Amino acid sequence: MGLFNRRSATATLPATGATAAPVDPALAALTGDYAIDPAHSSIGFTVRHAMVTNVRGSFADHEGVLKLNGAEPAASSASIDVRIDSIDTGIADRDAHLRSGDFFDTAQFPLMAFRSTGAEQLGGDRYRVTGDLTIKDVTRPLAIDLEFNGAATDVYGNERVGFEGSAEILRSEWGLTWNAALETGGVMVSDKVKLTFDISAIKSAA
Template identity: 40%
Template structure:
């Protein structure tokens, strides 16, 4: 198959994260609004062009006060940095449907190279005859590498917000016609 354009179905896709809270539990969240450009052969992602633009203000942790704090200057500073971007720079096959995707990730105007594990979940025709493909990805980043350093020290030791952020991506894409 040749490389073709794919449109991400945001109703069946998600960009989620989790971070340690109080050194004992995890707080989870998602970004609801994002756009993407994908040109790929789902059978061989090594030549794919993949880009995402995420609306940072769409962050949702199921707590309005926390979401507003994340949008503030203490964290994402959405007034100055409304978008987060991801652009794949290298894709390496590591197994039959497994890949390592290295990208330039930009958060708060700071760009770093990150690597995510991605699995091609397969392709099918939907009930309307459209070709769809699924992809799952996961990785982790260090939030302080992006200037996200807000924290508070706990009386018993440790900090309120962990530095490691785990990222999980589920994508359903439809072949563009």
């Protein structure tokens, strides 16, 4: 399956020049291109609603490529595209509102995209990937903290790797500014949004 958006090439991550931490031996052996498996991955979000509770949602339709250099993590890269129409919060009316011009305006801006520009090992199996996140017509930097969950060969003979992580953004910085005031004070939707990533990727054939 090809990427939804081929305008941006996957960037190669530059080495920082800093002294590298010991690489996780399980990750050190992994080198090559890995395609994200959407059937076994999730990209989700959590946002405070009405000041007192959290709404959780996910995007079912996404794809991407990880270019891993296990011996030198800083030389790895990531490219992910998300079809925003696939948003699901469990309530159809709310999902329709999120697709509308008040929020994502998916008719005009159907994709959310992330392109990495750097990576660093934080210690052990923890990593930080930095890059550019594009929502609507706004591109801003984003840092994602990830944990390497391991590698395995599945029952079909596919070589798989797993990562999970999270990041926080202020949605207003990407032009998602709709809100409503509450009679008791405060607003309907928090500006802060937590993004979550649970990624399973399959090594591509040489």
